[in-house]
Amino acid sequence: MFRDIGQMVILAWRTLCALPLSFRHLRKVIDQFYEIGNASLLMACILSLFIGGVLALQTGPIMVERGLSAVVGSVVGLSLCKELAPVMMAVLIAGRIGSAMAAEIGSMAVYQEIDALRTMNIDPIHYLVLPRVIAVSIALPCLVVFSILVGWVGGGIVSSANADIAVPWQAYFSSLSRVVDNWAVLNGLTKSFVFALVIGIVSCHQGLNTIGGPRGIGRSVTKAVVNSIVLILIVDYFLTRLLLQLDF
Amino acid sequence: MSQAPTKNGRPCVEVKDLRKSFGGCEVLKGINMEVDSGEIFVIMGPSGSGKSVLLRHLVGLLASDSGTVSIEGNVIDSPEILSKYRVAMVFQSGALLGSLSVAENVGLYLREHRLKKPAEIDAIVKEKLAIVGLEGAEDRMPTELSGGMKKRVSIARALVMEPQIILYDEPTSELDPLISVTIGEEIVKLREQTGATSIVVTHDRDLGFGIADRMAILRHGELVALGTPDEVRSSPREEVQTFLNATFQRQSITETQ
Incomplete structure (x- = not known):
């Protein structure tokens, strides 16, 4: 485990050092970005809509019962913004894109394509890792913004349509806008950016270290998804503490 | 195994006491050999004898436990030193990038290193x-593509680098005899056209003796024969003769039954 962590830190550092070369890989970044958006947008939309709805459904009746109907929008809005949307989208991307990254790079490692790159003096970190990490680091925050907006709508629909809550659409959004400011959105975006780096580095690391044929590829994909999700949750805790201390 | 004299006394690739183990199993047991500039050097041996492992050391894909690999007198101990030389490798599987077309695969080296303009790259690829x-x-x-076509694309991709050294890993494995002959002819033709040093790893005896200027036989991680094809063919060592003369004895099998 410690060797894996060490290797991931080195991979992250080498990817960071390669950042000035990113303009050379613009085409690949755009391709990867399109791939991520194309694969995840519909799923993100459905997921966010229902999570927003469920959040309103869980918290709404209890709050209304205690005379706190004016804060239903605030609770749903803030929870989605700071916590649910970043974590949920990160988990979605880890499963949907992280697995694809690990599988693609892993298959290239098994079938000697990465060795072929090395013999041509093409650094696999520049060619494979850098575009993917950049693309996911841009795509995940964009998806989080989309998810927050859709989640708010989902919460609003349930709040206004459910008889046990019955908070009008306008009152819901007015409550939401009182609490959710730019800093709250920035908080979610900061988290999603860090989660994206975790997904990119963990998945590419697993892919590059794949050995042992199709079974090895399967193992790498599983490890990439599981390790990414575990790390996202751990990082989320510490990041939340840090951002709270910074009054973010 | 003592070092046989090189063809013209100017070693292009020099391997000294190269050792490599995987999980306690010693795969290369102190390999010593020299390859001249511009020669076709064939490394033969049965499967699992360490041929591909040796080749991967020459192109820097594996690091040795001890011993050195030198190119033109410079010890290759880091990717930076290796990158000074144009060493191309034709992989056993072709190792073409599956997400790229044939033209993109062949032009990859030039495109990624921005050595030529796109139009020039297209012309070179053609x-x-x-x-x-x-x-x-x-x-x-x-x-x-068929197996033979993949290998030929892989050779084209290697040629784009205008290599000083081309390494071929089992270039005729999984190919029918006619394609094998074509590939063998390509290797010789390319040496004549480019003057590149060629190191060919194979267990195909016909190919090995057909194209080699000099050759080595590797068995259980040791060189058991080294010299010209005629010298190797007349080697008194039993393991060499066993490898070179192995034939399918159908009659003896049916008699035993």
Whole structure:
């Protein structure tokens, strides 16, 4: 485990050092970005809509019962913004894109394509890792913004349509806008950016270290998804503490 | 195994006491050999004898436990030193990038290092594909190619680098005899055209003796024969003769039954 962590830190550092070369890989970044958006947008939309709805459904009746109907929008809005949307989208991307990254790079490692790159003096970190990490680091925050907006709508629909809550659409959004400011959105975006780096580095690391044929590829994909999700949750805790201390 | 004299006394690749183990199993047991500039050097041996492991050391894909690999007198101990030389490798499987077309695979080196303009790269790709007899295959994907075609694309990709040294890993494995002969002829033709040093790893005896200027036989991680094809053929060592003369004895099998 410690060797894996060490290797991931080195991979992250080498990817960071390669950042000035990113303009050379613009085409690949755009391709990867399109791939991520194309694969995840519909799923993100459905997921966010229902999570927003469920959040309103869980918290709404209890709050209304205690005379706190004016804060239903605030609770749903803030929870989605700071916590649910970043974590949920990160988990979605880890499963949907992280697995694809690990599988693609892993298959290239098994079938000697990465060795072929090395013999041509093409650094696999520049060619494979850098575009993917950049693309996911841009795509995940964009998806989080989309998810927050859709989640708010989902919460609003349930709040206004459910008889046990019955908070009008306008009152819901007015409550939401009182609490959710730019800093709250920035908080979610900061988290999603860090989660994206975790997904990119963990998945590419697993892919590059794949050995042992199709079974090895399967193992790498599983490890990439599981390790990414575990790390996202751990990082989320510490990041939340840090951002709270910074009054973010 | 004592070092046989090189053809013209100017070693291009020099391997000294190279050792490599995997999980306690010693795969290379102190390999010593020299390869001249411009010669076709064939490394033969049965499967599992360490041929491909040796080749991967020459191109820097594996690091040795001890011993050195030198190119033109410089010990290759880091990717930076290796990058000073143009060493191309033709992989056993072809190792073409599955997501790229034939033309993109062949032009990858030039494109990624920005050595030529796109139009020039297209022209070079066409030229190299013509050399290996694959004109018009530019837009095809690797999955649409036969094993022989993949190997020839891989050779074209190596040629684009204008290599000083080309390493071939089992260039005729999984190929029918006619394609094997074509590949063998390509290797010799390319040496004549480019003057590149060629190191060929194979267990195909016909190919080995057909194209080699000098050759080595590797068995259980040790060189058991080294010299010209005639010298190797007349080696008194039993393991060499066993490898070179192994034939299928159908009659003895049926008699035993």
